[in-house]
Each structure stands twice: as C-alpha cells, then as structure tokens.
Amino acid sequence: MxxxxxxxxxxxxxxxxxxxxxxxxxxxxxxxxxxxxxxxxxxxxxxxxxxxxxxxxxxxxxxxxxxxxxxxxxxxxxxxxxxxxxxxxxxxxxxxxxxxxxxxxxxxxxxxxxxxxxxxxxxxxxxxxxxxxxxxxxxxxxxxxxxxxxxxxxxxxxxxxxxxxxxxxxxxxxxxxxxxxxxxxxxxxxxxxxxxxxxxxxxxxxxxxxxxxxxxxxxxxxxxxxxxxxxxxxxxxxxxDFIGSVNMFEGQLAEDEPGYVRIRCPDLEAPVFISHGISAAPDARVSVAIRPEKISMTRESPAGTENRAVGTVKEIAYMGDMSVYLVRLDSGRMVRVTIPNVERHDERIVWEERVHLSWDPSSPVVLSQ
Amino acid sequence: MKSRGWFRNSALALGMAFLYVPILTMIFFSFNNSKLVTVWDSANSPTLKWYGLLFENQQILGAAWVSIKVAALTASGAVVLGTLAGLVLVRFGAFRGRAMLSAMTTAPLVMPEVITGLSLLLLFVALEQLTGWPAGRGVLTITIAHITFAMAYVTVIIQSRLAGFDDSLEEAALDLGARPARVFFSITLPLILPAIISGWLLAFTLSWDDVVIAQFVAGPSSSTLPMVIFSKVRLGVSPDINALATIMVLIVALGVVVSTLFMRRQERQRLREEQMARAGEP
Missing domain, CATH: 3.40.50.300 (P-loop containing nucleotide triphosphate hydrolases)
Structure with a gap:
C-alpha cells in the first residue's frame, strides 16, 4: 500500500x-x-x-x-x-x-x-x-x-x-x-x-x-x-461503510473546540472524545465511525472515563491471522472488534465473557454526511 | 446394456418404422423390374433398369440442373440478405420500423406458400407490364421467389447466433484500431460463419424441396425437379420416380452424415484441447 x-x-x-x-x-x-x-x-x-x-x-x-x-x-x-x-x-x-x-x-x-x-x-x-x-x-x-x-x-x-x-x-x-x-x-x-x-x-x-x-x-x-x-x-x-468494515454510532456534538470535540452517542454510555477539531454546525447530528481493528478489548477496566464501553462477547470468528469478535453493549448495540492473533497459546477471550472496549482519541472519524 | 423394458422397446420400434418404412419401401421398389409400381416382379428383380433410364431422360436431367442452379443461387442470395437483416435486427437496437422489419422478415415462415406464390406472381406480372422486367418467368423469378422465403429462415438462424455473440469482441477490435468494416470482415464474419453455412444449406434444401411457390412463378421452360416429379405422379406413379427419389434420399442422407461426423470430430477435439488447458493451469 x-x-x-x-x-x-x-x-x-x-x-x-x-x-x-x-x-x-x-x-x-x-x-x-x-x-x-x-x-x-x-x-x-x-x-x-x-x-x-x-x-x-x-x-x-x-x-x-x-x-x-x-x-x-x-x-x-x-x-x-x-x-x-x-x-x-x-x-x-x-x-x-x-x-x-x-x-x-x-x-x-x-x-x-x-x-x-x-x-x-x-x-x-x-x-x-x-x-x-x-x-x-x-x-x-x-x-x-x-x-x-x-x-x-x-x-x-x-x-x-x-x-x-x-x-x-x-x-x-x-x-x-x-x-x-x-x-x-x-x-x-x-x-x-x-x-x-x-x-x-x-x-x-x-x-x-x-x-x-x-x-x-x-x-x-x-x-x-x-x-x-x-x-x-x-x-x-x-x-x-463501503471500504472495509466500520462501527458507526449516531450522536450529537456536545463540545466543539478547535483542538478537540466531545460527542454523546445514545448507544455508548461514556462520551466519545476526539483529539482534533472538526467542521460541523454546533448541535449537529453526526456519526462517529470506528474501525474494528482500532478498538482494544480487555478483561480489566481501562483507565479514563471516556472512549470506552462494556459488553458481552456474542460471536467469535477465528480467521487464522486474526479473530473477529461481535460484542453486545449493554445498550443492545453490536460492535465489531478484530484482534490479531499474535501469540499461539493466548488465553483467548471466549463466548459470553464480559469485556471492556476502548480506543485512542485519534481513532474515531466524525462524519456529518 | 441395460434392458429398457418392453414398452420403451416397442415404442422405439414403432417410431422407427413410422419414419423409415415408407422410405425403405420406395427404395426397395426402385429395384423392381415390373412396370407396375406395386407389383414385385420376382423373376427379373432386382434390377438397375430404372436408374439407367433415368440418366437417359433429358427432361429429368434438365429439371435437375434447373433445380441445382435455383437452389445454389437462392442459398447464396438468402445468406447475404438474411445476414444483413439479422445484423440489423440484433445490433441496431430500437429504431423506427424495427417491429415492422422484424415482422416482415419472418412473415414468410408462417405465410401459406400458396399466398406467397400467388402474390409474387402478381408482382412479377405487374412489374413486367410496367417496366418490362423481368421478361417472362423462369429461373430468375423462381430464384427471387425462393430468396424471399428462404431468407426468413436464414435471418432467424443468424439472429440466434448473434444473440449469443459477445459484443465485447467487436468492441475489442474497434479499440485495437480496426475500422468498422474491417471489424466485420475479420471478427464478426468468421465467428458467425458456421451459422452462415448452416443457413446456406438450409436455404438450399428449402429451395430444392419447394414445389408450390415454383408452380406459380416458373415459366414454360424452367421446371424444377420437384415440379417434374409432381406432374409425372399425376399421370400415375412410374418406377423411375422411385429411382429418382432414392437418389435424392441418398444425397441428402450422405450430406447429413458427413456434416454430423465433421461436427462431432470438431467437438471432440475442442473438448480434448480444453482439458489440456485445464491440466496445464498453474
């Protein structure tokens, strides 16, 4: 590439x-x-x-x-x-x-x-x-x-x-x-x-x-x-949506500053914090797109109060080089997460486990159209 | 071999008998010595007498020559016109008068031959009165009449071949710098050639068979072979007609067998080559 x-x-x-x-x-x-x-x-x-x-x-x-x-x-x-x-x-x-x-x-x-x-x-x-x-x-x-x-x-x-x-x-x-x-x-x-x-x-x-x-x-x-x-x-x-797979959350701009934005999504309990400014009308309806490989999944709760969610693993597809997990959030929303299979004998997360999802503030993309 | 059961076997036997017994009877009686067609003269038969007589009969030889000429001209003319009509109908998409052209080219398929023959006769007579052409009726008028109805069959054959034709082949040729006329002669024509050949053969047979239309538009000195047979039979079936018909059957059968063998061989070779290609796949 x-x-x-x-x-x-x-x-x-x-x-x-x-x-x-x-x-x-x-x-x-x-x-x-x-x-x-x-x-x-x-x-x-x-x-x-x-x-x-x-x-x-x-x-x-x-x-x-x-x-x-x-x-x-x-x-x-x-x-x-x-x-x-x-x-x-x-x-x-x-x-x-x-x-x-x-x-x-x-x-x-x-x-x-x-x-x-x-x-x-x-x-x-x-x-x-x-x-x-x-x-x-x-x-x-x-x-x-x-x-x-x-x-x-x-x-x-x-x-x-x-x-x-x-x-x-x-x-x-x-x-x-x-x-x-x-x-x-x-x-x-x-x-x-x-x-x-x-x-x-x-x-x-x-x-x-x-x-x-x-x-x-x-x-x-x-x-x-x-x-x-x-x-x-x-x-x-x-x-x-057309290129690759993506998790799309509808939301509303809560804070819009030149250096960062904060978006509230009904499907996510914690607000989404994005470390760069965007150009959109205040209070606009926007979508937050997060790629599945940019989400990390842990058993332990991550630090911080933003960019995180909690859910239960519902489906796992083992693809060899990576695994695809479908996690149901407590709001009922399904989220797709891909994790590379780096180690052979990992203690892998299994079905019905409670997991914490989190992502970097630079990862989400805000889309207004 | 698997037993097919008595019902299927007898159905097969009856079907074959229905198709071939009349022809075999005719061939059998063509070797009969007797002048009476249906009475087998066991003392002097079989004989080739009637075949010999046939080749001395100038009327029949002349008619056969007329038939061959008409059929060959018809087939060639019908192929040219039918190919053009097929191309126009398939390639030009929607144009004004397309439905009309489509209906008119295929009308002779369903039109009673008596009507086709009569209307053409009226046309030729009217034309002659108005312009002096065609002067009288003969090989030319029969050929024109045969082309009108044989062309319909050729058009249908070419149309169905072109419908399965990959348009991108012609586009590829245009893209590589060939002008439209060049594309037609080096790409389209070679690819529809099998359809053209079978169209030619079909048109030839149609013309060779036809008696009704020929009756209307033939002149006094231009009787085709079927016309001669028909007029002879009206005076009573004579054994030399059996001999003549046998020869015609043999010619047709030979043609069918040769073309079938040829096509089968090509098909087998194609299959073999395709298997070879698949075996060599990386």
Whole structure:
C-alpha cells in the first residue's frame, strides 16, 4: 500500500462535468476528475454505480450526454474508439476465439500498417514480457484463465498506449492467482510507464493496485484519494461503510473546540472524545465511525472515563491471522472488534465473557454526511 | 446394456418404422423390374433398369440442373440478405420500423406458400407490364421467389447466433484500431460463419424441396425437379420416380452424415484441447 509518487503537474485525462443518461436513468452524474500521467487510478464502486459506463466513455463506446472528456489535452467528443490513444482490457478478456495467441496480439499492430517483421518482433517481445512465448500458437480456449488474462493484457499493451483501461482485470481469477497477478500488473505498469485506469468492485484489489482511488456511488464520485486517505479519512458514511468494515454510532456534538470535540452517542454510555477539531454546525447530528481493528478489548477496566464501553462477547470468528469478535453493549448495540492473533497459546477471550472496549482519541472519524 | 423394458422397446420400434418404412419401401421398389409400381416382379428383380433410364431422360436431367442452379443461387442470395437483416435486427437496437422489419422478415415462415406464390406472381406480372422486367418467368423469378422465403429462415438462424455473440469482441477490435468494416470482415464474419453455412444449406434444401411457390412463378421452360416429379405422379406413379427419389434420399442422407461426423470430430477435439488447458493451469 505504499504511496507512489505521482507528478501532479502532468494531467493526462480530464473529465469535465460528464453526465450520461440512459432514458430516465442517470448512469453517470456530473463527474469531474483529473488523472495524472503514470498513475494507477481505481474507480471503485458497487454494481450499477456508473464506473463501467465512465470507462466505456473514455474508450469511446459510449458518448457523454453532456460534459467533455479530454485525453492529453484533446477533446475526444468526435474521436471514434479506433482513433483514440487508449486501449482497453475487457472484463471477459474478449480474446478473438478464431485466432491464435500470436494473431490476437498482432491484430492491433496490423491495423497500424506496420511491416510484417516489425509486427513479429513486437509481438514476440510482448509475449516474452507476459511469459507466454511458448503458447504463441495456441488458441484462447486452449489456455487457462490466468494465461488468457495475460494475453488480453499483452494485446492491449502491444500498441504502446499512453492510457490503459482495465475493466475488472482480476475478476475472473481465483484468489491465489489474483494476489500474484496484482503485483505483476503493478510491476508491468511501472516498467512501461503507462497510465492505468482500473474499474473494480473489489476494495482489496483497489487498495493494492491504486495510487489513487475514486469511490463512486449512484453515478457520482463521492471521494477521491490515496488508499490511506480513503480508509483512514473517509468523508462520508457511504465511503466509511463501503471500504472495509466500520462501527458507526449516531450522536450529537456536545463540545466543539478547535483542538478537540466531545460527542454523546445514545448507544455508548461514556462520551466519545476526539483529539482534533472538526467542521460541523454546533448541535449537529453526526456519526462517529470506528474501525474494528482500532478498538482494544480487555478483561480489566481501562483507565479514563471516556472512549470506552462494556459488553458481552456474542460471536467469535477465528480467521487464522486474526479473530473477529461481535460484542453486545449493554445498550443492545453490536460492535465489531478484530484482534490479531499474535501469540499461539493466548488465553483467548471466549463466548459470553464480559469485556471492556476502548480506543485512542485519534481513532474515531466524525462524519456529518 | 441395460434392458429398457418392453414398452420403451416397442415404442422405439414403432417410431422407427413410422419414419423409415415408407422410405425403405420406395427404395426397395426402385429395384423392381415390373412396370407396375406395386407389383414385385420376382423373376427379373432386382434390377438397375430404372436408374439407367433415368440418366437417359433429358427432361429429368434438365429439371435437375434447373433445380441445382435455383437452389445454389437462392442459398447464396438468402445468406447475404438474411445476414444483413439479422445484423440489423440484433445490433441496431430500437429504431423506427424495427417491429415492422422484424415482422416482415419472418412473415414468410408462417405465410401459406400458396399466398406467397400467388402474390409474387402478381408482382412479377405487374412489374413486367410496367417496366418490362423481368421478361417472362423462369429461373430468375423462381430464384427471387425462393430468396424471399428462404431468407426468413436464414435471418432467424443468424439472429440466434448473434444473440449469443459477445459484443465485447467487436468492441475489442474497434479499440485495437480496426475500422468498422474491417471489424466485420475479420471478427464478426468468421465467428458467425458456421451459422452462415448452416443457413446456406438450409436455404438450399428449402429451395430444392419447394414445389408450390415454383408452380406459380416458373415459366414454360424452367421446371424444377420437384415440379417434374409432381406432374409425372399425376399421370400415375412410374418406377423411375422411385429411382429418382432414392437418389435424392441418398444425397441428402450422405450430406447429413458427413456434416454430423465433421461436427462431432470438431467437438471432440475442442473438448480434448480444453482439458489440456485445464491440466496445464498453474
């Protein structure tokens, strides 16, 4: 999840107030976005949030109802897909079933009218990069899922696009292969210096791949930021809830000072103290979001009178590297807590035990929308 | 092998008999020496006499040639028009007149042949009076008439093939820089080729079989084979018709067997290759 350095001055794609309607349905709603040269930008959202429509508009398969798309400073309105400096990797891979791997990869170069020798050289080079040299003469149906994915990637990259669009690039792979391929994808991107725009519904995929993430909901971009920004500083209830799991408490601002705030939540007996100021109207209804891994759980009562709660363990899910506990507070509210399994022979907390929950004043995020 | 029980066995036997006994009877009697179709001349049979006579009969040979010409032209024309119609219906989404086009292309499927034949005859006559084209009726008018109804079947075949077609294949080709015409010829066409071939074969058979529509729009010198058989049978069934029909049955059966074997072999090879790919998965 290392933050990559991206040169903010070199904007490559600019989306200006783009809206796309299908009849009465607004698939993409007034989206504005800048994507910089050399970054991996992930559009993340649930199904039907408009992320794929946005990608298809960049590729030229759909046109915006209103707004402009500029790639490398040029308005793309009248440029058909076959003239855009953009290539796309399809979710289904869309390999031509009647052509061998070699001919699939060569197809794009043939359209450019290059010489036979030049095409053969570049295809060979590309197949070596994705480690498919020995499969050059196979047909797509003679390949495994992971190999097909690499052919699709090679076919898109062999044209040396400045911008590659990837629609759910790892969606069809099984878990082990995904993780491996994610890192391959990042290496390839760095090696070739291509700008990637990735569409995905899988937050884990977005977190590992992206230098920046744009979270989409109902056709709108709700937050843009680095994976760390999005996870640690979500700007809305939707984002906090969509990325990872979170405990959300409704509450009311009790004290609002520039250096700290105190919030009273009906579900929590003790007030929540937060060690930084927020911008919200006094007496506003707010939500306090606390990530499950930021809550500590003890048998003994912690010090202090704030940022704490008492409850009974109701469910335990042992996941190997960590355990998930569902704790019912005395108010009846369920709270999710994750504890890493650091020691092998721990005296673990068991079902129906009384536990104390507490958290650091810097952990909660206050959300007002 | 598992015993299927007497009910299933007899149902199978009856079904087979129902389908094949008439054809076998006809083939059997084509080797009969007697001039009377239903009387078996055991002294001089079996004989190939009628087959020999068949190949000396200029009327039948001529009609067979007309039929082959008409069927081949029909199949080719119907495939071109049917493919275009199928593409338009599947790909253009909603457009003005789509329902109309869809209904009109499939109308000949349900229209009684007598009506199709009659309306085409009236059209040809009216056209000739107005423009002088087509001059008289013959191979050209039969072909046009056959294309109108065979095209409907081809359209349906192409439509169903395109409905299962992954649109992203064409988009991928566009994305890789191919212009729309190039996409059609290097991606779409090769992929729907099996449907086009089966459409061609179906159109050929439909045209080869047809007697009703041909009756209406044929001219005096352009009788097709079914028309000749039909007119001969009206004067009484002669044994050479049995021989002719036997040859037609054999040709059709051969075609079906060859194409089935070919398709099965391809299917087996595909399965084998897919298994290989799965075995090689990391």
């Amino acid at each position: 290392a933050e990559k350095s991206v040169d903010r001055s070199s904007e490559y794609v600019r989306i200006e107030g783009v809206t796309r309607r299908f009849g009465d349905f607004v698939a993409v709603d007034n989206v504005s976005l800048s994507i910089y040269k050399g970054e991996i930008f992930c559009l993340l959202g649930g199904s039907g949030c408009g992320k794929t429509t946005l990608l298809r508009m960049l590729a030229g398969f759909e046109s915006p109802t209103s707004g402009r798309i500029l790639i490398d400073g040029q308005d793309m309105a009248d440029t058909p897909p076959y003239e855009r400096p953009v290539n796309m990797m399809f979710q289904s891979y869309a390999l031509f079933p009647h052509m061998s791997v070699e001919r699939n990869v060569a197809f794009g170069l043939e359209q450019e009218g290059l010489s036979k020798g030049e095409i053969a050289r570049r295809v060979g080079e590309m197949l070596d990069i994705v480690k498919l040299g020995e499969f050059a003469r196979r047909k797509p149906h003679q390949l495994s899922g992971g190999q097909r994915q690499r052919v699709a990637l090679a076919r898109a990259l062999v044209k040396r696009p400045k911008l590659l669009l990837l629609d759910e690039p790892l969606g069809a792979l099984d878990r082990k292969l995904r993780e491996h391929t994610q890192f391959e994808l990042i290496n390839l991107q760095e090696q070739l210096g291509v700008t990637f725009i990735v569409v995905t519904h899988d937050q884990e995929e977005a977190m590992t791949l992206a230098s920046r993430i744009g979270v989409m909901n109902k056709g709108q971009i709700v937050q843009v930021g680095t994976p760390v920004d999005i996870y640690e500083f979500p700007n809305s209830r939707f984002v906090a």
